[in-house]
Amino acid sequence: MSELYEEKEESLFEAPPMGEQERMVEAILFATTEPITVRELEARLPHGCDPAEALVHLRKRYEGRGVTVTRVGDAWAIRTASDLGFLMQKETVETRKLSRAAIETLAIIAYHQPVTRAEIEEIRGVSVSRGTVDQLLELEWVRFGRRKMTPGRPVTFVVTQDFLDHFGLESARDLPGLKELRAAGLLENRPPPGGDVPRDEDEDESADGQSELFED
């Protein structure tokens, strides 16, 4: 392998050749169950390594194989190919059934993040029961995000890396149907006409969120 990368060797100086770096990244990713960030990889590899580039090579190498190199937010993990799930009955873990309220709340957090409790309630039309958010926090699928710059500075909820990992998403941008929902204006936080609630600043804020991530 290493001859492929020989032309780089003079600039890498002390760093191992790219083929070696790829092996190292492979070993580290195989050894753990949790996704590992590029930063962590950098810290664990010998000085001067370029894990981001090694990952590109490694990912290509595992294309179409029984296990694949998967991106999870800003981290990476090896996961079995999902078409082989039928072989794994033995490994399947029974997950707690989420209530319909919890599933809807999770979807709202994912698609509208960062989103406040009041906004979730506005969308669902009912108050969010304590158990619901509690359950999602415990699963570590959602966490507290940045506070909103609106009166009362309410906390917000966002989804986590565990969430992305669980649903096989590279990033929150890859949520199914996100673009269409955004184009249809359904991710907006439209205040009721007449403006009983002074929501203007909220508006600005939420535009920063999920919807604006895609402006580019």
Next chain:
Amino acid sequence: MSELYEEKEESLFEAPPMGEQERMVEAILFATTEPITVRELEARLPHGCDPAEALVHLRKRYEGRGVTVTRVGDAWAIRTASDLGFLMQKETVETRKLSRAAIETLAIIAYHQPVTRAEIEEIRGVSVSRGTVDQLLELEWVRFGRRKMTPGRPVTFVVTQDFLDHFGLESARDLPGLKELRAAGLLENRPPPGGDVPRDEDEDESADGQSELFED
């Protein structure tokens, strides 16, 4: 892949092509918690598969890679290549739950920073042992902040970037307040006597303190 194995296809009849079998064995070896025998593989693969042969191919494929297909007794497993063991140090780390005293001290520092030892003791209602603070310093979750302009000019403690990273926070200001904790169901439901918990001043104070640290 499958063209390599075409000459066998007539005997395999319904079995998937060898390339597929190799993928399946790869996924199973990756996901099982224990090394797995050829007989067990046979039981889990679709009818007519030849796991022994798939293993030969898979083993060859992983030759010289970061991980290898290794025989363990009469079973098979994927293991880190022996020359890369030095990368696995982090995997041998033993994790222990932080003690209650340490968690409480850490929480107080996070919510009230910059905070002196005397202030921590006042909030916790017990004296803070040296070991507790040392442990937090060693973990690099807290560090010394600037001295207070009060008699004795006591040192203060603040939380670090490592702390924020570890707990998935964007800033210590995003930590939820008591009311928000209660709303999320993270607090046993005890009615606050006399209406509100006297937390407002605290909140202002900590907002002041923290903004000093994070605004710039």
Next chain:
Amino acid sequence: MAENLFEEDKVSVSERLAAEALIVDVDGFEGPLDLLLTLSRTQKVDLRRVSVLQLARQYLAFVEKAKALRLELAADYLVMAAWLAFLKSRLLLPPDPTEEGPSGEELAAHLAFQLERLQAMRDAAARLMARDQLGRDFFARGQSEMVTRVRKVTYSATLLDLMQGYARIRTRDDFRPFVMDRESVFTMEQALDRMRGLIGYAGDWTEISTYLPEGWDNDPVRRRSATAATFAASLELVKEGHLEMRQSEMFAPIQLRKRD
């Protein structure tokens, strides 16, 4: 929205049957918005083209029916009913140019938007849950590798631990024995004493508020306490046969008169 104005109240038999089926299942709804969404499906149109006027009628019919069947409806269903009745009148009457606030059409459009957004989130949730999931369709490494050469202890704690720890400390002091704040409490005994001295002069019907002790009507806490005590004392005196009490309707002033 204009075409709605000419719509007849033509609720078909099948719609009515559907509405009755809904009522039996009133507990199955997560609030008024959920119910409205279900009702809107009977219109079998794109949610963006849903007739809000028709929807308001269906909802109001539902609430009427539920009342007739004496089903318990939560307060928010009734609040929504009141709002929809208001919206319905706004949609039916020609707009009054002198009136402030949003037009009926704007309100209707917002309701339609809310319904569409809720439906969109439900669809999104369903699509999310239909994805391949970790531990069900694809899998993580079964065995993390343990190399025993280097041993180091790290400590872990989660954000939940941290927040719960903090909450534990901060709520520990919330518990103190319950002590009544006597300063702002006017007792029934005090009120009885006071009333006994005053009723001799109450030949005509007099409002109960005039019996409140002096100096207790500025602070709302003190006023509440004095009102409650005076009222309780009056009842006691009625029971003893010294007083008569009357009230013409709910929330009307309560009046007292000495009993001869």
